[in-house]
Amino acid sequence: MAKKKTKKVAKPKLPARGAAAKRRPVVKARPAPRMAKPHHDRLREVEQFLYRQTEHLDGKRWQDFIELFTADGVYWMPAAPEQTTGDGVPSIFFEDRNLMTVRLKRLTHPRAWSQKTAWGTNHLVSNVTIESDDVVTGEVVARSRFHLMEFRNDATRHFAGSYIHHFRRTKDGLRIVLQRVDMVNAQGPYEYVLQAWV
Numbered sequence: 001m002a003k004k005k006t007k008k009v010a011k012p013k014l015p016a017r018g019a020a021a022k023r024r025p026v027v028k029a030r031p032a033p034r035m036a037k038p039h040h041d042r043l044r045e046v047e048q049f050l051y052r053q054t055e056h057l058d059g060k061r062w063q064d065f066i067e068l069f070t071a072d073g074v075y076w077m078p079a080a081p082e083q084t085t086g087d088g089v090p091s092i093f094f095e096d097r098n099l100m101t102v103r104l105k106r107l108t109h110p111r112a113w114s115q116k117t118a119w120g121t122n123h124l125v126s127n128v129t130i131e132s133d134d135v136v137t138g139e140v141v142a143r144s145r146f147h148l149m150e151f152r153n154d155a156t157r158h159f160a161g162s163y164i165h166h167f168r169r170t171k172d173g174l175r176i177v178l179q180r181v182d183m184v185n186a187q188g189p190y191e192y193v194l195q196a197w198v
Contacts, residue, residue: 039130046142046167047128049174054123054146062104065066065197069097070168075197076146079182092186092194100197107196119152121196134172139177146181148198159186159198178191 049068056065069075076086077093086094095103106108131195134140147160161183167174181198 039098039133042133042140043128043130045174046130046140046165047125048146049167050125050128050142050163050165054125058123060107060120060196062107062196063130063165066097066104069100069159069179073097073099073176073178073179075100075176075179076184077186077198079091079186081182092146092183093181093197105195117153121151122149140167140169141165146198157190158185161186161198 032060053065053068056062056068065130073096074086075095077089077091078086081093083089083091125145126146127143129143131141131143132139144165145162147163148161150157150159161181164180164182165176168174168177183198184191
């Protein structure tokens, strides 16, 4: 009687051990992609920055205000909303940090007649939106609305409009590369000129 042929079943390969294991290629984990902060976190950061800026202005802490700008930062208040540059055209303010420092010295000079009458301001900032947030360059652009009340010489003046802030991320946090201030009543008649930043 003939013997039945039995099929050989291949044994499952066990994980390599010892020297064989060392020869296997090592698969490295991929680095996590660089992600921007969640939108609500960035919005909160920008809002807190704007609130701090207005606190410096209302508290007449001018040097602290200036230090919120980068070394090449510019504060710009155009004379008309259609202006796209401050170079070579009339502006209400168009100041780099050097000119801001000149204004600071004038404001704090002991014989500055414009500062003899007690005066104060109160800022409100709202409607803050993030327009762009570049995680690679660290540039952030934000829009907001403001209302400023000024009390001087027993008279009250109101100014309102919009801010556009161009921020750059630094080791000290967000700093202003450009602050554009568009006042609704920029071309209105005033009894006296603006002394400080809006």
